Amino acid sequence: MKSKAQSPFRVNLHELPRRAGEMRTYQLQFQLEEAIGTAMLAIRKGEGMEIEFKAEAVSDGVLISGNVKSSAKGECGRCLDEINWKVDEEFRELFLYESRKVDDEEEDELFAMDGDIAEIETAIRDAVVLTMPINPLCKEDCKGLCSECGERWENLAPDHTHEKTDPRWSGLAGWQPK
Numbered sequence: 001m002k003s004k005a006q007s008p009f010r011v012n013l014h015e016l017p018r019r020a021g022e023m024r025t026y027q028l029q030f031q032l033e034e035a036i037g038t039a040m041l042a043i044r045k046g047e048g049m050e051i052e053f054k055a056e057a058v059s060d061g062v063l064i065s066g067n068v069k070s071s072a073k074g075e076c077g078r079c080l081d082e083i084n085w086k087v088d089e090e091f092r093e094l095f096l097y098e099s100r101k102v103d104d105e106e107e108d109e110l111f112a113m114d115g116d117i118a119e120i121e122t123a124i125r126d127a128v129v130l131t132m133p134i135n136p137l138c139k140e141d142c143k144g145l146c147s148e149c150g151e152r153w154e155n156l157a158p159d160h161t162h163e164k165t166d167p168r169w170s171g172l173a174g175w176q177p178k
């Protein structure tokens with residue numbers, strides 16, 4: 001397993017002067033080492049990811065805002081068909097300079113730089129996962145599968161049914177009144 005220091009989500013911002021108003025743009029391109037997503041839909045391990053962002057020095061840290069592109073795969077929640085989901089999301093996060101980080105419970109939620117490094121993985125994961133549908137569908141009006149035979153409703157006649165004859169009556173099926 002690679003050490004955390006090599007994570008592609010750790011971005012070195014040493015080129016960005018720590019003077020409010022300074023700005024640099026960055027582009028990252030790499031293959032994911034760990035899937036991002038939900039049980040139903042995820043950008044899988046090995047999938048390419050493209051991140052473009054600008055880092056803007058503000059008084060207490062660096063404001064990072066940008067876009068992440070990739071593609072996720074999953075299964076339709078109704079018919080279990082494979083789904084290809086395009087990921088193209090915006091993200092934005094403030095990373096405080098270490099020196100500005102106060103040990104305060106309220107600030108626990110905030111991100112802080114690690115020296116010149118901003119670890120953007122959480123911001124990316126949140127941007128990707130929070131926009132994923134909880135119940136992904138292959139298409140809006142997917143009719144799903146017949147619960148009896150597992151065939152997709154699209155391929156079945158509208159009057160498709162599985163009428164079950166009660167076995168107790170089957171002996172009477174050919175019964176004719178005399």
Ligand SMILES: [Zn+2]
Nearest residue numbers: 076079138142
């Ligand atoms: Zn479907």
Ligand SMILES: [Zn+2]
Nearest residue numbers: 146148149150
């Ligand atoms: Zn059926």
